[in-house]
Amino acid sequence: MLAESLSATIQSVESGFTNGSHCATIETVLNSSMTLSNFAQCSRDLEVMQCKRCLQDAYGRFTNGYNATFLATTIFYPSCRLGYDNKPSFIGDGSLAPPPERSSDDGTNASMPPTILVIACVASFGLVFLIAGLWLYMWREPEESFEPMSISTHTSRHVAVEVVDDISNLESLQFNFEFIKTATSNFSWKNKLGRGGFGEGKFLSGEEFAAKRLSGNSKQGVLEFKNEVHLLAKLQHKNLVKLLGFCMFEDEKILIFEFLSNLSLDKYLFDPVKRASLQWEQRFRIITGIARGLLYLHEDSRLKIIHRDLKASNILLDKEMNPKIADFGLARLFDSDQTQDVTSIIAGTYGYMAPEYVLAGQFSVKSDVYSFGVIVFEIISGQKNRFLYREEDEGLLQRAWRLWNEDKTLELVDRLMENKRYSEEQVKLCIQVGLLCIQEDTTRRPTMASLISALNGRSVTLPSPNAPHLFTIGTTSDGTSSNYALLSKNRNRNGRLRYDDSEYSGTTDITELCPR
Structure with missing residues (x-):
């Protein structure tokens, strides 16, 4: 159902060009308490067919790396994004659908006293916000232990973030250092691609990528590195190399590109x-x-x-x-x-x-x-x-x-x-x-x-x-x-x-x- 609804969302994005939004959403009711919300959006500089091609590329990566346990996933490309979110369903008056009545031990229906219900709700929400706060704090630690797009991931949920000018906000493109280290066999010389610190690696889906690793004493400093990420994240052309992501961890600065089998000219x-x-x-x-x-x-x-x-x-x-x-x-x-x-x-x-x-x-x-x-x-x-x-x-x-x-x-x-x-x-x-x-x-x-x-x-x-x-x-x-x-x-x-x-x-x- 998810694949079909995402595909339908992509096809319906054309209507978004009529009203100027360049986006489309489709909601599918899964059951009485849950709705699947799909969304697709393109940048305003794209034409309809360019938008659909970008979304189809994102859809391809989604199907390769999709994990059914995710509550929500967003796939980011420089000019488009595609994703879904599971959320509670609402009944006609806008309120949540009522839960089934709880049966008492003697088989008769019994309701929880209002005071106990309020305390239970407050305690539950407090616990949820505490866990969410701790998770967000750990998630923003310098190690940046999250993966780009949805090619492969070790996180339980993708968080929707807008790609903006500041590199610190390009979270959808950031890779976990340990993942890159493992994917390149600890930066093995066997995976080295010529000169210049390039190495070959593989995602969990089997797709190859090229990792450009800058040495600690490289003359290309943090400013130049951020400059390259900033520009490549905004560019998309068949004659420009495609940036898949990057990693900044301690002294490590790594760029992840599409793998090009014939190397350089x-x-x-x-x-x-x-x-x-x-x-x-x-x-x-x-x-x-x-x-x-x-x-x-x-x-x-x-x-x-x-x-x-x-x-x-x-x-x-x-x-x-x-x-x-x-x-x-x-x-x-x-x-x-x-x-x-x-x-x-x-x-x-x-x-x-x-x-x-x-x-x-x-x-x-x-x-x-x-x-x-x-x-x-x-x-x-x-x-x-x-x-x-x-x-x-x-x-x-x-x-x-x-x-x-x-x-x-x-x-x-x-x-x-x-x-x-x-x-x-x-x-x-x-x-x-x-x-x-x-x-x-x-x-x-x-x-x-x-x-x-x-x-x-x-x-x-x-x-x-x-x-x-x-x-x-x-x-x-x-x-x-x-x-x-x-x-x-x-x-x-x-x-x-x-x-x-x-x-x-x-x-x-x-x-x-x-x-x-």
Whole structure:
């Protein structure tokens, strides 16, 4: 009965879009003293079909992890929630249905004296409130021993809480540390997923998940961790990694994501064997998928978000090789009318950061566009964009610019592809897109919306690109070096610097850059 009534509630949610409530409730009388109340609700930014899909996903998790002993359960998703509650039934006048008369020992009906009845009721309610108060106090202890949604749980009842901006109120997404520890076999190395503190685990239902565990000495502090949780809890797109939950316990900071079997893009691009199997159709689909994810972050979501750390290792791949943008630890939230911001702390990864960000700490949506352009070239060529040791060396972006000017762009295509068949038109388009993205002048870099139109084959005329900042030899009008390698040498006079693709963080007024 419960499954059928929940399914009916989902179907009836469409009427909620007519009255603007975006919700539906259905009540089913179980017996004379109990009613089953089902409810479904979606956020106001969803269309009807999007709402139903979200609720169906929640319903699927509900049926997998449902425990019939729960008095009430609520399944939370970032954009919808589904649940039920058992509550006493009321008769027509609004009063509780009367209990059956108590029989006396001699078989005659006898009623309890009013005074005794009042005392018994007061004592019962007092005991209930005392137990509830103690339970709520223990439930809010720092250990946070409750599970997200209803995939698996050790609690006897889910408590309905609204997902709000403060991470402390994201209770529906919080995991118990001991549960994660058990599910990952005590964070066993056998379950480790590449680098970066990722491990594999399983819910009680058998569903796999990925756990990102930040070490105690991680440079990503509590603020960055909360920032990532705060943003991911509000985002839902097929090209963004899906957050299932998180855990904060003592020094432990853990994020729980959907499990993506093909790990990250860099595992394919920079591995000779896997790289050979990555055909052009897949590469082009990855490029367009990343572009759609960025468009959602920049323009289509309720929030305007700058990722700031877009790179191949932060692009995860599902079993169909569809890309999903991950790692929002450095992401910044912009006001809808805000165009750029400035920071004194430069954090990111060499080779992917835009020149205005490295030189002046300025970042905007065009900083992400620059990083996207770098990834496009890495996908086409199968080569990593590294810093140069010498000015006469030719890096990936410099080579792409040279081949463009020599009309030999197809020479940039990865020669290790097993199937040499590819669309020359698509390759040339992607190279032009990449060069437009890495231009020095941020105003000349395209928006992700215009790039999506071009990549989708719409009749969009793209301009000719200018030379990238990285390879303009000499100095700019203000006398500063316009070459990244020269910039690195200037910064290295009073400190150490690694000329590779290492992650780093630093400040614009301190010359030494430290690995993050």
